[in-house]
Amino acid sequence: MRLRLLGMALISASAFAAGPKYQKPDVTVPQNWHAPAPWHDAVPGDSIPKGSWWTLFNDPELNQYENRAMANNQTLKSAVARLSQARSFAQITASDLYPQLNGGVSAARQRISGNRPTLGAVTSPRPDTESTFQIPFNLNYEIDLFGRVRNSVWSANAGYQASAADLENVRLIVSAELAGDFFQLRELDAEMAVVRKAIDFEQAGLKLVENRHTGGAASGLDVAQQQTFLDASIAQLSLLQQQHDQFEHALAALQGLPASSFAAPVRALNVEPPAVPLMLPSELLQRRPDIAEAERSVAQANARIGVARAALYPSISLSGAAGLLSRDILKLIDAPSAFWSLGVAAVEPIINGGRNRAVLQNTRAVYDENVANYRESSLVAFQQVEDALSGLNALSAAYTAQVRAVGDAERALNLANARYTGGLVTYLDVITAQETLLGNERLSTQILGQRLTTSVLLVKALGGGWDSASLASVGIKPSLKQALQQ
Numbered sequence: 001m002r003l004r005l006l007g008m009a010l011i012s013a014s015a016f017a018a019g020p021k022y023q024k025p026d027v028t029v030p031q032n033w034h035a036p037a038p039w040h041d042a043v044p045g046d047s048i049p050k051g052s053w054w055t056l057f058n059d060p061e062l063n064q065y066e067n068r069a070m071a072n073n074q075t076l077k078s079a080v081a082r083l084s085q086a087r088s089f090a091q092i093t094a095s096d097l098y099p100q101l102n103g104g105v106s107a108a109r110q111r112i113s114g115n116r117p118t119l120g121a122v123t124s125p126r127p128d129t130e131s132t133f134q135i136p137f138n139l140n141y142e143i144d145l146f147g148r149v150r151n152s153v154w155s156a157n158a159g160y161q162a163s164a165a166d167l168e169n170v171r172l173i174v175s176a177e178l179a180g181d182f183f184q185l186r187e188l189d190a191e192m193a194v195v196r197k198a199i200d201f202e203q204a205g206l207k208l209v210e211n212r213h214t215g216g217a218a219s220g221l222d223v224a225q226q227q228t229f230l231d232a233s234i235a236q237l238s239l240l241q242q243q244h245d246q247f248e249h250a251l252a253a254l255q256g257l258p259a260s261s262f263a264a265p266v267r268a269l270n271v272e273p274p275a276v277p278l279m280l281p282s283e284l285l286q287r288r289p290d291i292a293e294a295e296r297s298v299a300q301a302n303a304r305i306g307v308a309r310a311a312l313y314p315s316i317s318l319s320g321a322a323g324l325l326s327r328d329i330l331k332l333i334d335a336p337s338a339f340w341s342l343g344v345a346a347v348e349p350i351i352n353g354g355r356n357r358a359v360l361q362n363t364r365a366v367y368d369e370n371v372a373n374y375r376e377s378s379l380v381a382f383q384q385v386e387d388a389l390s391g392l393n394a395l396s397a398a399y400t401a402q403v404r405a406v407g408d409a410e411r412a413l414n415l416a417n418a419r420y421t422g423g424l425v426t427y428l429d430v431i432t433a434q435e436t437l438l439g440n441e442r443l444s445t446q447i448l449g450q451r452l453t454t455s456v457l458l459v460k461a462l463g464g465g466w467d468s469a470s471l472a473s474v475g476i477k478p479s480l481k482q483a484l485q486q
Contacts, residue, residue, distance in 0.1 A: 022302045024295060025371045027378045030281045035389030048277065048465035054179050056274040056459065057452075061267070062182050065255055069178050070171065072256025079170040086156075086163035090476040093156035096149045098483040099141040107329075108132045133332050136323035146313040151306030157475040158300035164474045165293035168466050172289060176460040178254045180453045181247050183269075187449025188244040190269035194441045195237045202230040202434065209427060222427035229431055233438070269448055273392070273455040279462065281382060287463030288381050292471060294374040301367040308360040314348040381461065388458035395451045402444045409437040 049055050054066045070076065114127035144150055206226045212218035252262035285291055322340040326332040349356055416433035419425045459465075476482075 020302060020305055022299050025298060025374055027285065027375055029285070029378075030382065033278065033281065033389060034386055035393060048459060048462060050465040050467070053459050053464040054175060056276065057179070057271065057455075058274070059182075059271065061265070062179060065178055065182060065251060066175055068255045068257075069174055073174050073254055074256055076167075076170055076174055079167045083160075083163045083167050086160040087476070090153070090156040090160040091482070093152050094476045094478065094482065096142065097144070097153065097478055099139055101137065101139050103137045103323075104135070106132075106134045106136070130327050131329070132325070132327060133329045134323060134325045135332070136321060136325075139318070139320040139322075141318045143316040143318065145316055146310040147306050148310035148315070151303045151310065153476070155300050155303035155307065158296050158303060160476065161471045161474045162293045162296035162300060164471055165289045165296060165468070168289035168470075169293060172460060172464045172466065174254060175464065176456055178251065179456045181250045181254065183449055183452040183456065185244065185247040185251065185264055186267060186269045186271075187445060187452070188240055188247065189266050190445045190449070191442050192237060192240045192244065193268070194438065194445060195233055195240060198434070198438045198441075199230065199233050199237065202226065202233055205430070205434070206230055217423075218427065225427060225431055229434065269445060269452075271452065273451045276455060276458050276462070278385075278389075281385075284381055284385065284462065285378060286468045287466060288377075289463060289466050289468075291374070291377045291381055292468040294370070294377040296471070298367065298370045298374050301363065301370045305360070305363045305367060308356070308363040311356045311359065312349065314346040316344065316346045319343050319345065384461035385458070388454055388461050391454045392451065392458060395447055395454060399444070399447045399451060402440065402447055406437070406440045406444050409433070409440045413437050 052063075052066070054062055109129070109131045111127060111129040112125075114125055116125050118125060142149060206223070209218050209222050209226045213220060213223050248262065248264055249259035251264060252259045255262070279287060285295075320340070320342045322338070324332050324337045325339050326334070326337040331337060413430070413433040413436070416425065416430045420427055420430045
């Protein structure tokens with residue numbers, strides 16, 4: 001009866017010590033996005049390409065750079081190595097699920113002193129020389145009655161999955177940064193083309209003014225004003241070239257190339273941002289690798305509570321030893337040389353200055369911290385999507401208006417040139433019209449570049465086509481193969 005009560009008590013204690021059952025923390029999720037049309041929810045088959053979201057932009061050069069970065073980027077390789085470390089740690093932790101068997105071979109020869117203490121023996125000791133040959137095997141196994149090992153494995157697997165999500169997040173960050181730098185480079189190419197066109201125009205204007213000044217039809221002030229405008233444009237071109245070089249160097253580093261060995265071709269910026277399909281806000285929690293990483297960290301912290309709670313209860317282990325022992329190597333394999341032992345031990349923490357309970361309190365605080373981080377990651381994700389959507393809507397309207405502004409500025413410049421040639425206005429009016437056209441053309445180019453980079457940010461905010469369902473296959477499961485490995 002007493003043994004039955006003791007068994008029931010141990011079973012009840014083990015159920016309590018197994019650790020809190022994990023539930024994914026709740027998050028306040030909006031019903032839909034606040035952004036107005038033309039953005040709409042994606043339908044089945046209308047989604048961001050998985051693993052290669054940049055193909056949405058239909059740019060072969062961008063595809064080439066992205067593929068090279070996915071193969072050679074050093075930050076990405078570092079994340080791959082971290083994933084391998086997490087897998088190895090999970091395997092190390094899972095090894096505690098299995099018995100540990102050690103074997104060996106030993107041989108020794110020793111002489112015992114004849115002057116050793118007699119310890120009350122009637123006869124005096126004699127010196128003795130003997131050999132010892134042994135083939136021992138030792139077995140140790142922890143009975144996981146209170147869930148320490150199980151929770152450790154769950155924690156390690158959750159950490160492994162968090163590392164897998166981190167790898168996907170790094171891949172998304174690297175690919176999005178490369179795409180953003182690529183479109184910034186294209187925008188600078190287009191902006192520099194505008195400035196070069198303006199320089200050509202200003203050089204022609206300077207020649208015209210100088211000829212009119214020679215003929216007495218223009219003043220020296222007109223020449224100086226035109227020369228000033230030309231020099232300012234040349235200075236702007238130099239500054240744009242500096243920015244261009246920096247983005248080109250960044251593209252090289254992202255692809256794992258030395259900056260000096262990479263040069264991007266000069267191309268016009270004549271691409272429109274793609275239509276990015278949206279999912280519902282509730283789906284975003286499964287599509288963002290950083291959110292998945294934060295959620296797996298919560299699961300890992302939850303399992304560690306179980307590990308800390310198990311430390312409050314006895315640690316029960318089985319141990320055994322067997323083998324062959326003989327003074328004569330020729331008799332080592334004889335039946336009388338065999339020996340064995342089997343035992344069970346339970347170690348109960350009694351007094352340790354409150355260490356175990358403090359560790360338990362610490363794990364609970366770590367869990368609360370990870371829950372807050374998970375919810376914060378979700379809120380930031382919703383914010384980033386809304387920012388990108390509102391930005392694209394505003395930039396689309398601004399670009400349409402700016403295209404009209406460029407046309408208006410061109411007409412104003414043509415009119416100013418005609419009026420100046422006819423002697424109706426001073427050359428200051430032509431310069432003003434030139435400045436207005438150049439400013440509007442550059443702003444138009446900048447807005448188009450911002451639209452493309454904001455499209456990249458939207459795809460990134462939506463997770464780049466990733467799905468947390470892929471994490472289900474990540475983990476170390478108990479297997480006979482591992483149980484028999486060294």
